[in-house]
Amino acid sequence: MEATFQIFLILLAALAGTALLARRIDVAPAILLLLAGIALAFVPGMPTVELSPKLVLLLFLPPLIYSASVAMSWREFKANLRPIILLSVGCVIFTACAVATATHYLIGLPWGIGFLLGAIVAPPDVVAPLAIARKLGMPRRILVVLEGEGLANDATALILYRFAVVAITTGLFSLPKAEGTFAAIVVCEILFGLAVGWLSLHARHHARDPQVEITLSLLTPYLAYWVPEHLGGSGVIATVACGLYISWNGPLLISSATRLQGIFFWDLMIYLVEGLLFLLTGFQMRLLYEKSKAFPLQEILITTALVAVIIIVARFAWVYPATYLPRLLSKRVRERDPAPSWRATFVVGFTGVRGAVSLAAALALPFTLPGGEPFPYRDMILFVAFGVILITLVGLGLGLPTVVRWLDVAKDGRSEHLAEHEAELAARREALDAALKSLDAITDDRELSDEVVKLLRARHENRTSQIPSSLDPAAHDITEAGAELTRELITTERKFIHILLRDGKITDETRRRIERDLDLEEASLSNREYRKIAL
Known part of the structure; x- marks a missing residue:
């Protein structure tokens, strides 16, 4: 227990230090966290830390999906539902089939294993790309589509993953049955997620206590996720539906005190969960390195490189037809939604970064078949999944800012x-x-x-x-100068209040009340600041 706690403290220290370094050198924190995890894994004396798939799929994933869903605008999600579905469902299935076909004909993997590998590496992770895209000021629609895809693609991949595992372990697979099961899972999870969202909001509204409401908000994603997952679904769709329902209906039912405290709580929680997840993913490199000694390294590297190339090419091969073909075939779509520029489409295609969900799915593979035989190609699948995460996160993640600047997408x-x-x-x-x-x-x-x-x-x-009366640079400069002076005055007030406390003229409770008002004023000031926009 003591060793586990020490490792946890080391991870927290690495998380904070890496985040500061990422800000200093202007690199997405997820990239540096993965590399830091790999470096820490090979530090002499550092114990091996194996990432539990249940930890990711049952503990980390629900709050990540829920938080992103609540932050998503239901109106924007609905307006971009067609491209989101085309990416989160169509592109995932297309990528899984492309990987299965390529690995079967070029490497000789069985169809079932190839499709299983494809389902594992098919869903992109949007944490790093979205962090970069927001910082670069890309068009809002690109951000909405990428975030919407990130919410739903895990569900598609995990359902395909379950079908593939069942087919390999039992030797039975029926496409019509799989399609019917997929549709039933989607419908039932949406209804269940909406019910959980309604129940959570009304329970929080009647509680009228910020601590109780935040506790209920923490329980909400796990209720929405665990029940469908336990019954054979993915849990992801229900969590997304729950989050979107709360996003749309919550503002009038959640109190201001709960909202202020809840924003801080959830921001910190998601920061820790995402950071620890990427660090722990990097830690798996040592375990995989030790396992790779049991079979030819060259074969693993070739398979990893092939799969990485296939998923990158498959995304581009899907994105362009999915973007422009519906507009060519339908006048209604063409008039309602004009085609985006090829540059914006290229950026969407370039964001195929894989993340910890792929590794967790690979780790969750059973060790043996029902007959007692070892699960075929398990270690190879695990190594390839990690290799694809490393290649796409570091390669595409580091290259995305250059691509965005080269294409000048931020101008749009x-x-x-x-x-x-x-x-x-x-x-x-x-x-x-x-x-x-x-x-x-x-x-x-x-x-x-x-x-x-x-x-x-x-x-x-x-x-x-x-x-501000306008957004012209002169008005911005005046507003900015006023904000800086106001901050200086708030700092002076804080120092004076501290002197009064030290001299015994006010109590600590009084000091805390005054400080809270000053904190809220400064936070409101930061929220009102307007950046100078290049025209």
């Missing part, structure tokens, strides 16, 4: 971001105008003292004055 997003900020300013002004009209109506209907009305109007005018 600049005008979009400008329009979004203009709409935000307009929404803020209109909301304040609506509040002012409501204040006028309340003043007429109720007997309010002049002091109360004067205080409310002063608050309203203060909030109105904090909204």
